[in-house]
Amino acid sequence: MSWLFRSLNSSVGKKVIMAVTGLSLISFLMIHLFGNLTLYIGREAFNAYVDTLDIIKPFIRVIEVVLAGIFILHIYNGIRLWIENRNARPVRYAVSGTAENTDFSSRTMFVTGSIIFIFLVLHLSTFWYNFNFTGHPETGSHDFYTIIVYWFSNKLYAVAYILSMALLTFHLNHAFQSAFQTFGWNHKKYFPLIKKIGLVYALIMGIGFASIPIYFSFICGGNQ
Amino acid sequence: MxxxxxxxxxxxxxxxxxxxxxxxxxxxxxxxxxxxxxxxxxxxxxxxxxxxxxxxxxxxxxxxxxxxxxxxxxxxxxxxxxxxxxxxxxxxxxxxxxxxxxxxxxxxxxxxxxxDLIVDRSAFDKIMYAGGYVSVNTGGVPDANAIPIPRDIAAEAFDAAACIGCGACVAACKNASAMLFMSAKISQLALLPQGQAERHQRVEAMVAKMDELGFGACTNTYACEAECPKGISISNIARMNREFLVSKIVSKLTD
Amino acid sequence: MIKLDSKIPEGNISEKWTNHKFNMKLVNPANKRKYNVIVVGTGLAGASAAASLGELGYNVLAFTYHDSARRAHSIAAQGGINAAKNYQNDGDSVHRLFYDTVKGGDFRAREANVHRLAEVSGNIIDQCVAQGVPFAREYGGLLDNRSFGGAQVSRTFYAKGQTGQQLLLGAYSALNRQVALGTVKMMTRKEMLELVMVDGKARGIITRDLVTGTTEKWVADAVILATGGYSNVFFLSTNAMNCNTTAIWRAHKKGALFGNPCYTQIHPTCLPVHGESQSKLTLMSESLRNDGRIWVSKKKGDMRNANDIPEEERDYYLERKYPSYGNLSPRDISSRSAKEAFDDGRGVKGGEAVYLDFSDAIKRLGKHVIEDRYGNLFEIYETITGEHPYETPMMIYPAPHYTMGGLWVDYNLMSTIPGLFVLGEANFSDHGANRLGASALMQGLADGYFVIPYTIGNYLAENKPDGLKNSNEEFAKVEKDVNNITNRLLSINGKQTVDQIHKKLGRIMWNKVGMARNEKGLKEAIKEISELREEFWKDVKVVGKADELNQNLERAGRVADYLELGELMAVDALHRKESCGGHFREEYQTEEGEAKRDDENFAYVGAWEFEKNGKWNLHKEELKFDYVKLATRSYK
Structure with a gap:
């Protein structure tokens, strides 16, 4: 199997790792968002959703481990590519033309990715940690809906959340079509469409996720 | 004037x-x-x-x-x-x-x-040495019209073959990757029937050589295409990726 | 005393090459790797030769002064490559291609060579297709052809307007394969500065590494020069900036005869000169003349803009003078007529350009048809001049483009120095006094793929490897000569730059050894060139050092050689008291102003032996025309 290791270690292989892990994460985000949107139905619906997840906990744990693995691989590989790619140009240009010859999402993948990673840590240390272990940070209640309300009542937290989702939109916009390009699914007829789908998907994810803090923090303050 | x-x-x-x-x-x-x-x-x-x-x-x-x-x-x-x-x-x-x-x-x-402004681009030649050719000796080849090639395939191969090997793609890429250059040749030969015999080892050998020479990897920013004086398309990189993956999966090559 | 022996094989013209291939000696496959062959130049001829010899098993050292073999100027050829495939069923044949080429060359080429060229032309196309060269195709998937000047059949294969590029990349790929296999060693950024001869045979070269400046000695059993033409003697030409005569000129000074140096082709459709800083001329494909009409104002020094000159005041001079061929008259005739217009003060705004006008074609066919046919050429024109040919007529200007002359070679492509072979534009052989469009690519590849692999074997079989080393004293001696020239160039420290002197030489050549020549002008040119040469060696300024990347020094060495070659071109032009093809002597023209050949006295190759600077001895190779009847070229 050394051929496999070597293949994945090649420049194309590393792109493939990014694309495979990235697409997995993209699928995960979609499910995640659908779950989150139950918040809009109301407290019961959301709590019921979380309770359902609790019932299949062992399965969810497996998924979490796999997801964590995918995240780590995506991040590790991303950092490695970034370092290697930087080394490929030891002397930088005095004047750079990248602002004109690339689009914003594509050239900022490492930056947006890094910030999203910080967000992820924050996200896990609040919602995921509370849901799984402590319950409501103040009351210890396992009414998950109130945990959401609690965190988003912190405006600073909400703003950080929203900004991260904006960056996620950029990250996803490039990621989606980029994965297709990496797999070689670039066809004159379909590629423009893939790019559009990627943009629409990224916007849905970004707006969808960001709408929650906007709603809880700035519209109804959770007092419905 | x-x-x-x-x-x-x-x-x-x-x-x-x-x-x-x-x-x-x-x-x-x-x-x-x-x-x-x-x-x-x-x-x-x-x-x-x-x-x-x-x-x-x-x-x-x-x-x-x-x-x-x-x-x-x-x-x-x-x-x-x-x-x-x-x-x-x-x-x-x-x-x-x-x-x-x-x-x-x-x-x-x-x-x-x-x-000053002169750089050594011999790395490009080295990528070509690794497989940028069809292995035919002079003489002993079939008549030119023995291999019909659909006009659109020939045109697509030509568009890839129009690369002038200047290195602007490497210069433009924020990762100094040579993938546009390399994929243009891989594409040309993968499209044409003449290139089929060596299709798998070509893409594997050329990619391995590019990696060895210190070029970066592609992150699909497409700066290469934007700056290419001949307008070589990034669809060639996609085709190269596909060729590479297919080869890695189906070919008998163990390296 | 050199005796020219063209070594044309016996027999009927169509059997000569076949018989010769059988009669030549062969080198046993196992012995081939014991031979070293040097190939200088990696254009179509050099790359194809190096690759083919590598495939046969010889040890090949391939040299180029470029950073890569793929940069050679063959890459800039646009139109196409001829081959007698008769795919169009329009009556083409080996004999017809042979006939057209001999006639197109104004009966100054060697019949046997041209016939061989036509014979192998088909194999070239097969070879290139097998390599993956993406030629243009018909809807059914078979190869497409176009027609070209000087032929009544469609036999030109093409890849858009980039045929030379695609063919060169094909040869380059074959070469790369041999480099990977280890039979060819690629020596980039090394310029040949001298030929080394041992016991009267070519046995190696001295090169200068263009990055480090070191001179290096290379030994071989045979040396092949495929170093292209010398149009840059005119300073402004369509040749690439680095094209030069040094390799063949140094070989010439070592004893190789120079054939027909005065035969130069001036291409009629180039972009005009914009000013003093102009560095080179850009060719626009000849195909433009299919739909464009060439004209100048009837008035001298007319300063009006093109669109302000009314129809009745325009002189469509080609249509007027050559009603049957009109704007499609051959290159030499078309260029010369443009010159007549400039000389008469009727060029564009009194200068040196004529109009190439598409307005009638646009009216007749519609803009989209013209865009379809010439869109990319119009874009190039716009990029360079900033004007739109759809709105204002293009301006064109004739420019030195190709040199039919070159080192004299026999039927085996060997020069008068044993073991020194010369291929492609660098030799004099196949195009006579004028080359037809799409024939240069054909000749380069024919020489490299299909001629030299056979003929060099015949020579090597008789000249067994003798273990000569580059420590041989002859190599040291020649290396010292090379270093002396370099040091001399660097020590002059005069006032004029290399380019300044090159421009002066160009002006002399263009005015007096250009499109139309006469005895007085040529005599003046000879004197002026030799004076300029003296001026160069007294007053040139070359900056930098010998042991570094020094482009100024590179150019200085090349211009020094042009200053000698230029004189020989004038000497040859002066001696050839006739007009033929690209050589037009004003004294020798018909009443209508057409070229007048003198077959009785000048049906020979003028091969010049170098004695010392300013002194050459003429040798003649009589040309016999047994298969093509000598006739006057007429395009009326």
Whole structure:
């Protein structure tokens, strides 16, 4: 199997790792968002959703481990590519033309990715940690809906959340079509469409996720 | 033809040798808007030589945009600000009077600077040695019309084959990746029936060679396509990726 | 005393090459790797030769002064490559291609060579297709052809307007394969500065590494020069900036005869000169003349813009003078007529350009048809000049483009120095006094793929490897000569730059040894060139050092050689008291102003032996025309 290791270690292989892990994460985000949107139905619906997840906990744990693995691989590989790619140009240009010859999402993948990673840590240390272990940070209640309300009542937290989702939109916009390009699914007829789908998907994810803090923090303050 | 001359400030990268430190040197020039960019440098050099000073070393040959010898990074753009034009066909009428122009060499670890604006692009040849050919000896080949090739396939192969090997893709890529260059050749030969026999080992060997030579990996920013003087499409990179993956999965090659 | 022996094989013309291939000696496959062959130049001829010899098993050292073999100027050829495939069923044949080429060359080429060229032309296309060269195709998937000047059949294969590029990349790929296999060693950025002869045979070369400046000695059993033409003697030409005569000129000074140096082709459709800083001329494909009409104002020094000159004041001079061929008259005739217009003060705004006008074609066919046919050429024109040919007529200008002359070679492509072979544009052989469009690519590849692999074997079989080393004293001696020239160039420290002197030489050549020549002008040119040469060696300024990347020094060495070659071109032009093809002597023309050949006295190759600077001895190879009847070229 050394051929496999070597293949994945090649420049194309590393792109493939990014694309495979990235697409997995993209699928995960979609499910995640659908779950989150139950918040809009109301407290019961959301709590019921979380309770359902609790019932299949062992399965969810497996998924979490796999997801964590995918995240780590995506991040590790991303950092490695970034370092290697930087080394490929030891002397930088005095004047750079990248602002004109690339689009914003594509050239900022490492930056947006890094910030999203910080967000992820924050996200896990609040919602995921509370849901799984402590319950409501103040009351210890396992009414998950109130945990959401609690965190988003912190405006600073909400703003950080929203900004991260904006960056996620950029990250996803490039990621989606980029994965297709990496797999070689670039066809004159379909590629423009893939790019559009990627943009629409990224916007849905970004707006969808960001709408929650906007709603809880700035519209109804959770007092419905 | 226009009469008004342009007064320009040039900031030109000077570097005595590969391991010598480099820096920008400033020159003021007055030039006709009808002159080409390289003719402006010719004139500058003629003046420098007259004063017994070292001219600016830069490369060019055909000055018709086809040999791929020239290549300067002008204000951050390989081959300058005009799309689909090689440095040698860039004309001064595209610049404004009083402008400051930065002229740098292609910068990449795999393209070490030899002197001033001249870089060593022999890494490109090495990628080609690894498999950029169809293994046929002279003589003993079938009649040219024995292999019909659909016109659109031939045209697509031609578009890939139009690469001039200048290295602007590497210079433009923020990762100094050679994938556009390499994929153009892989694409050409993967599209044509003549290239089928060696299709798998070609893509595997060429990718391995590119990695070994210190080029970066593609992150799909498509700067290469935007700066390519021949408009080589990034769909070639996609095709190369596909070829590579298919080969890795289905071929009997163990490396 | 050199005796020219063209070594044309016996027999009927169509059997000569077949018989010769059988009669030549062969080198045993196992012995081939014991031979070293040097190939200088990696254009179509050099790359194809190096690759083919590598495939046969010889040890090949391939040299180029470029950073890569792919940069050679063959890459800039646009139109196409001829081959007698008769795919169009329009009556083409080997004999017809042979006939057209001999006639197109104005009966100054060697019949046997041209016939061989036509014979192998088909194999070239097969070879290129097998390599993956993406030629243009018909809808059915078979190869497409176009027609070209000087032929009544469609036999030109093409790949858009980039045929030379695609063919060169094909040869380059074959070469790369041999480099990977280890049979060819690629020596880039090394310029040949001298030929080394041992016991009267070519045994090696001295090169200068263009990065480090070091001179190096290379030994071989045979040396092949495929270093292209010398149009840059005119300073402004369509040749690439680095094209030069140094390799063949140094070989010439070592004893190789120079054939027909005065035969130069001036291409009629180039972009005009914009000013003093102009570095080179850009060719626009000849195909433009299919729909464009060439004209100048009837008035001298007419300063009006093209669109302000009314129809009745325009002189469509080609249509007027050559009603049957009109704007499609051959290159030499078309160029010369343009010159007549400039000389008469009727060029564009009194200068040196004529109009190539598409307005009638646009009216007749519609803009989209013209865009379809010439869109990319119009774009190039716009990029360079900033004007739109759809709105104002193009301006064109004739420019030196190709040199039919070159080192004299026999039927085996060997020069008068044993072991020194010369291929492609660097030799004099196949195009006579004028080359037809799409024939240069054909000749380069024919020489490299299909001729030299056979003929060099015949020579090597008789010249066994003798273990010569580059420590041989002859190599040291020649290396010292090379270094002396370099040091001399660097020590002059005069006032004029290399380009200044090159431009002066160009002006002399263009005015007096250009499109139309006469005795007085040529005599003046000879004197002026030799004076300029003296001026160069007294007053040139070459900056920098010998042991570094020094482009100024590179150019200085090349111009020094042009200053000698230029004189020989004038000497040859002066001696050839006739007009033929690209050589037009004003004294020898018909009443209508057409070229007048003198077959009785000048049906020979003028091969010049170098004695010392300014002194050459003429040798003649009589040309016999047994298969093509000598006739006057007429395009009326």
């Amino acid at each position: 226009s009469e008004n001359k342009l007064n320009l400030t040039l900031k030109i990268w000077k570097q005595a040798g590969t391991n010598a430190p480099g820096s920008f040197e400033t020159h003021k020039v007055t030039v006709s808007p009808d002159a080409s960019f390289l003719e402006m440098l010719d004139e500058l050099n003629d003046g420098l030589e007259r004063e017994g000073k070292d001219p600016v070393a830069f490369e060019s040959d055909c000055r018709e945009g086809i040999c791929g010898t020239c290549g300067l990074v002008i204000n951050g753009h390989p081959h300058g600000p005009v799309p689909r034009v090689a440095t040698c066909q860039l004309h001064m009428r595209n610049f404004k009077d009083g402008e400051t122009i930065y002229i740098e060499p292609f910068r990449a670890k795999a393209f070490p600077v030899l002197r």
